[in-house]
Amino acid sequence: MLRFVLRRVLLVLPVLFGLLVLTFVLVRVVPNDPSAALAGQNATPQQIAEIRAKYGFDQPLIVQFGIYLRQVAQADLGTSIQSGRPVARDILQRLPATLELTFAALFLGAGLGVPLGVLAAVRHNTWLDHALRFFTVGGVAIASFWFAIMLQLLFSMQLDLLPLRGRLGTAMAPPAQWTGLLLLDSLLAWRLDAFVDAVRHLALPAVTLSLGAMATITRFTRSGVLETLEKEYVLYEIAAGYPRWLLVAVYVLRNSVVATITQIGLLFGALLAGAVVVESIYDWPGIGSYAVAAIFTSDYKAILAVTLLVGVVYSIVNILVDLIHGLVDRRVAAEL
């Protein structure tokens, strides 16, 4: 088992290194002259040359890459143009909001997707299965930004049931910060008013973000359960007279979720990408809206930092998924 873990971690190192090369190439090579961009529009050639020397742009590319590696290792991702503060600090401050949103979406997606998938498999080829099939194909076909606007239109603007944007009402004092996750913080500080307000603000963004994930999880759970139901041991258990719900809920489901777990890991990347769009529409103060604001202000250091961060987080999640996979199904670990 230890060998499996080590091997899996080692496999990701080249990817992380490649990610650094990729972001480096994007920063240093794609914009024609970063020093000119940094110096501003009215800079004299002399000023540009000074900046070039200061940031090491006059060094050979390989030396520049070394400088870049050192900066990243020291968590020095440069200064953001939009906020004027270090990018790393901005990101750290906004990370909890994004994590809260993505985990809420994942929780919703799995919490509803798995039962729906089981339902579709058990009621296989009935009208319910067909309806759920429409949902699983349709759920991934909806543009999340449009879905977000439609939800806002209905629930915030027309029905006035849920807040339009933000994480907390303007009149609501935020609870003392422990984790940065508002739901958790408000409970820890026993501020039920803030908790309810935070849930109301979270509802629409989380539903928007979870739609695609829910559809995918439903689909994979359905096919996993269907496949397991055809196994001979299930036939035996039916013959032995196990109650059907017990059979499905315990024996079949456990043997079907492996594919779903893998899928949840892959979905995490889709959720992070989706968060970029969803956050910017609901003014959710996380990494995603930060990235969009960075795009509008051409804040390329912030954009690349977000790209790098998402790549690292996604790689780590994939390792975790493989490890869980290996724990659930020992054959996987034996293979590697």
Add this chain to the structure above:
Amino acid sequence: MLVLRKFARDTSGMVGLVIVLTAVVVAVLAPRLAPHPLDAYESHPLRRLQAPSDASPFGTDNLGRDVLSRVILGTRAALSIALLVVAGAMLIGVPLGLVAGYYRGWMPEVIMRVTDVFLAVPQLILALALAQLLGPSLRNAMLALTLTYWPFFTRIVFAETRRIRVSVFVEALEGLNAGAGRVMFAHILPNAAPPIIVRATIGMGFTILSAAVLGFLGMGATPPDPEWGLAIAESRQYLPEAWWFATFPGLAIFLVVFGFNLLGDGLRDVVDPRLRRSR
């Protein structure tokens, strides 16, 4: 032919095919089908933000343009962007996958590690970063989407090539002294085609969504182009009054992507019995 008959029995796949074909026809005939084809670029301040009526079933937008006409004209933009991006990604990804799967040694290693790096970042985020660095324009948005979509093809073609490469017929061809290029492109590629076609079909839908996001964020099409994502972005400041302005372009995106996904699923069921939805 057996394949075609099998596909014809798949209701949802056929529905997908009908939707996709309809979209293609609409895209090709867009200027003829649109009630007000000139509304792509003209504006009519006197008719702005009118609710759906007999004269304009989808209402009019902030510049008095007919929303139905612009949705129809937008089909052409969406399909041609997606087609170019997917074709470009195939052009890069498929040969790389063939080469990586066919040869041994350091070259496949390098190609596949680079592929892994690209796949380590969600495509949309990488495309956004790239589009921003290249400078916002429709051409750069398409370039960014292409440069981030090819790894999906490389990975599939690589796996297929590795599988086919050990077949007896490949060995026989090599025995006959067939050149590597000929074996790869004339013999392995046709055998690897089905999964590539499935991926390309689903990729069309996926790219339409990504391109709409780029348009929505102002990194793709520029006004006054009739593009769905851009139209939804423009509609936001006229909500909740002008609900039709935001609703119909989004429904168009949904319908077309839904069609491509159904079609892709149907094709996958036909060409790959292992991945059948097990009905």
